[in-house]
Amino acid sequence: MKLKLDLHTHCWEATRYAPPSLDIARRIVNQIKEKGLDGIAITEHHSSKYSYTMKELIAQVAPEVIIIPGQEIDGPWKEQVVELFLPDGATFRFWAHPFRLDYTDLNYHIRGPVQGIEIDNPMHTWHLDRPAIRAYAEKHNLLLLSDSDAHYVEDIGRFHNEIDLAELSRLGRNGNGLKSQDV
Ligand SMILES: [Zn+2]
Numbered sequence: 001m002k003l004k005l006d007l008h009t010h011c012w013e014a015t016r017y018a019p020p021s022l023d024i025a026r027r028i029v030n031q032i033k034e035k036g037l038d039g040i041a042i043t044e045h046h047s048s049k050y051s052y053t054m055k056e057l058i059a060q061v062a063p064e065v066i067i068i069p070g071q072e073i074d075g076p077w078k079e080q081v082v083e084l085f086l087p088d089g090a091t092f093r094f095w096a097h098p099f100r101l102d103y104t105d106l107n108y109h110i111r112g113p114v115q116g117i118e119i120d121n122p123m124h125t126w127h128l129d130r131p132a133i134r135a136y137a138e139k140h141n142l143l144l145l146s147d148s149d150a151h152y153v154e155d156i157g158r159f160h161n162e163i164d165l166a167e168l169s170r171l172g173r174n175g176n177g178l179k180s181q182d183v
Pocket residue numbers: 008010072096149
């Protein structure tokens with residue numbers, strides 16, 4: 001079943017690092033519903049702890065809303081990779097807002113293979129070379145993703161994907177996609 005999901009949001013930053021609470025959960029849920037989404041991934045920088053806490057709180061106020069815990073991590077070249085921890089235990093990784101695609105000469109590597117790449121991210125529109133990203137994704141068999149990268153609550157859901165969670169799990173599990181030796 002295809003779901004409408006924004007897979008890259010910074011809910012903690014968006015609420016000015018307020019401690020997780022049911023009030024915050026309600027604010028986030030309201031925005032998700034206003035945008036007509038089935039859910040979001042919560043992907044703070046360098047830690048997934050907040051996302052798991054918020055997932056529990058959101059489940060109390062709106063159990064029908066899908067929350068995927070995750071985090072955004074830095075690679076050695078400051079490239080950023082989002083990790084999504086899926087309900088069945090698989091991890092799906094995607095390259096967020098790629099700022100350059102020719103890492104071949106840079107000994108580029110990331111923590112694990114990525115299976116997706118962002119082609120839309122309103123925080124980074126100024127440098128996203130969409131035709132090049134599209135060609136790159138095709139070459140390396142990466143899923144193209146459109147996410148908000150929201151740093152304000154009202155930005156959650158500015159972009160979203162229509163995606164089957166089972167498909168993300170399948171891609172994450174078989175690890176296909178871009179690995180360091182491929183670039
Ligand atoms: Zn981000």
